[in-house]
Ligand SMILES: C[S@@+](CC[C@H](N)C(=O)[O-])C[C@H]1O[C@@H](n2cnc3c(N)ncnc32)[C@H](O)[C@@H]1O
C-alpha cells in the first residue's frame with residue numbers, strides 16, 4: 043500500500059539552454075566531419091538577439107561557425123523576432139581560444155606524465171539503468187521527453203499551428219514502495235510557447251488531447267491525474283528572449299531526470315577526449331548491459347578520473363538490493379569486460395564521429411537511433427555467461 | 432569487510448565556472464542591497480580577456496554592473512594577464528534584458544492564475560543531509576571544499592607565493608558497506624595553477640605537506656592513500672584563459688558532490704523567487720533538521736513545482752532505511768513544520784538579503800557562517816517532539 047512520488051522534467055529543442063546545447067554540438071559535429079582529432083570545448087550563450095560562441099578549439103578543420111549557429115537556430119524554428127528570436131537578425135559573436143598546451147600535454151598520447159591518452163579533466167560520472175521502461179530508462183524522464191518531442195512534432199507538421207518552439211514538461215509519478223515500480227501519474231506539467239491569438243482554455247484542451255494523451259500510457263492516467271498546462275496563464279514571449287540560455291545547463295534533463303546522481307560535467311560541445319561526456323556515455327553503456335544481462339534490475343555506476351591519467355581513479359557499482367550476484371563480482375565483471383580508459387571508451391563506442399547533434403535535445407540516453415552506440419546491449423550475453431547465470 | 436568507493440570534487444574560487452558564479456552573485460547582491468523585490472537571473476560567461484553579462488533583470492536599483500564584474504575578478508586574484516586574466520584589461524559586455532512579463536504575471540502575488548506568489552519556474556530540487564560529518568554533509572565533498580579553500584588561503588597570505596587562483600580537488604573515499612560510513616581516503620587529486628618558476632617535484636611536495644595533510648583527518652590517510660598532484664605535469668595557463676567559464680556549471684560542487692541527486696537548476700545569479708535556488712536551500716534545511724532531530728541518519732527530500740503555482744507539485748522523502756519513524760510520518764511532519772511555498776521559504780530563511788556572494792564558492796551547504804540560514808537546526812526539537820521521540 044505504501045507509495046512515494048518522484049518527479050522529472052524535460053524541455054523542447056526550442057528551450058534556450060537547449061538552443062545553446064544544439065549550437066555547441068552542431069559546431070562539434072562540423073569539426074569532427076573534417077578533423078577527428080580536434081579538441082573541442084564549444085560553449086554557447088543565447089539571449090535576446092544574441093549568440094555568443096566561446097570556449098577552446100584546436101583543429102585543422104575550416105568551419106564557418108557563424109553559419110552553423112544561424113542554421114541551427116533556423117532548424118529549431120526561430121525564424122522571426124515575433125517568436126523571440128530570428129536566425130537572420132541575431133548577432134553572433136565568436137571568441138574561441140585554443141586548448142591550453144598545458145592541458146593538451148596531459149591528454150595527448152605519448153606526452154605528459156602518463157604516456158597513455160590521459161583523461162581530459164578530473165571528475166566523476168554516473169551511469170544508470172533500470173527496468174521501468176523497455177529502453178531501461180526511468181519512467182518519468184522517458185515520458186517527459188516524449189511530451190516535448192510530441193510538442194515539436196505537432197508544431198513542425200502544422201497540426202497545432204499556434205505552437206511555438208519553447209516548451210517544458212514535467213511528470214510526477216506515484217511509485218509502489220514495495221516493488222519500486224511506477225503505478226500511476228499524479229501530475230503532468232506542460233508549458234508551451236504559443237501565438238498570441240489562442241486563449242488559455244483552448245490551448246489547455248488541445249495540449250491535453252493532442253500532446254499529453256496520445257503520448258502517456260493510458261493505464262497510468264487516472265481520474266485524479268492533475269494537468270497543469272501553461273500555469274502562468276500566458277507564454278507568448280519565449281526562447282532566448284524570455285530566458286538566457288547556456289550550454290550545459292540542462293544536465294539532469296540530458297541524463298536520468300534526477301533518478302540517479304550526476305557528476306556535474308556537461309556534454310554538449312565537448313569532444314570525447316573529455317571524460318565528462320565519454321565516461322558518462324560509457325557509464326550508461328555499462329549499467330544498461332548489466333541490467334540487460336539480468337545481473338540486477340537497477341544499476342548505478344560511478345567512475346572518476348584524474349586529468350592526464352588514463353585509468354579511472356575509482357569504479358563503484360550500486361544495485362540497490364536488486365542484484366542476482368554480489369556487487370563485488372559486478373565491479374569485477376565491469377573491469378574485465380569494459381576498458382574505461384578514454385581511448386578504450388572512444389574505440390568501443392566509436393565516438394569520433396559527427397553524431398552529437400541528435401544527442402543535444404530529448405536526452406542522451408534511452409534513445410533508439412543507431413548513432414547512440416552506448417545504448418547497445420551487446421555485452422549482456424558475455425556478462426551473463428561470465429557471471430555464471 | 433565489504434567496501435565501496437565514492438568520489439567527489441571541488442574547485443577553487445579562481446576556477447572559471449566559479450568566477451562566473453561569483454560575478455552573477457555579486458550582481459545579485461548589489462541589486463538586493465537597493466531593491467529587495469528585484470527579479471534577477473544574472474548569467475555570466477568568462478573567457479580569454481572577456482566577461483559577458485546576460486540574463487533577465489527587472490529592478491529599480493541603479494547598479495554599475497561593469498564595475499562589480501571587475502571588482503569580483505580583482506578580489507579573486509586575477510590582476511595580471513600572466514595569471515590568465517586581468518580585471519583591468521578584460522572586456523565586459525552587458526546584455527541584460529528584463530524579466531518576461533508573461534513569467535512575471537505568474538510569479539507576482541495577486542496576478543496570474545494562482546493569486547499566491549507562484550514559483551518562478553517549474554522544476555525539481557533535492558535536499559540532503561547525513562551524519563558523516565559534524566555539519567551533516569557527506570565526507571568527500573566536505574573535505575574536497577576544505578582542500579581548495581586551503582589552497583586559496585596559502586595563496587592569499589603569501590605562504591606559497593607561486594600558487595595562482597585556479598585549482599581543483601577530488602577525494603575518493605573508501606566506505607564500509609555495512610555502516611555506510613567513510614573508512615579511509617583512497618585517492619586525493621589536486622591540481623593547482625602555479626607560477627612558471629616552480630618545478631613539478633617541489634610543487635607536489637609543498638601541496639601534499641602544506642595543503643593536503645593539514646586539512647584531511649590524519650586517521651583517514653593510510654600508507655596506501657594515493658596523491659595525484661597536478662597530474663598533467665604543468666598548469667601555468669589557468670583561469671578563463673585555460674577554460675571558458677559559465678554560471679551554473681558547477682552544480683554538483685555547489686551541493687552534495689554527487690552523494691545525492693540534483694534537480695538540475697543552478698543557484699548563482701538567481702533571486703529567491705526562483706525555486707531552483709530557494710527550494711534547494713529549503714530542501715537542505717528540511718533534510719538537515721530531520722537528521723539533527725534524530726528521525727533518520729540520512730535524509731533526502733525531493734520537491735517539485737509548476738511555474739506560477741505556489742504549492743509544490745510533489746514532496747517525497749527517502750531515508751535509505753536509516754529512519755527511526757516511518758517515512759510517511761516524516762513526509763507528514765515536513766508538511767506540518769515547513770511552508771514550502773516560495774513566499775514561505777523566503778520568509779522562513781530570510782532570503783531577500785545580499786548574502787549570496789559567499790555561497791558562490793566552496794559550497795552552498797555545510798557552511799557555518801551566519802548568512803547560511805538554511806543550515807540552522809532550529810526545527811529539530813519540534814520535529815522530534817512531534818514525532819514522539
Ligand atoms: C521561467 S524561465 C526562467 C526564469 C527567467 N530567467 C526569469 O528571469 O524569469 C525558464 C523557462 O521557462 C519557460 N518559460 C518562459 N516563459 C514562460 C511562461 N510565460 N510560462 C511558462 N513557462 C515559461 C521557458 O522554457 C524558459 O526557458
Ligand SMILES: C[S@@+](CC[C@H](N)C(=O)[O-])C[C@H]1O[C@@H](n2cnc3c(N)ncnc32)[C@H](O)[C@@H]1O
Pocket residue numbers: 081082083098099141142144145162163164349446447448597598599622623661662663664665666667668669670673674675
Ligand atoms: C581541464 S579544463 C576543461 C577542458 C578545457 N575546456 C579544454 O578545452 O581542454 C577544466 C579545469 O581544469 C583545470 N585545469 C586547467 N588547466 C589545467 C592543467 N594544465 N592541469 C590541470 N588542471 C588544469 C582548471 O581548473 C580548468 O577550469
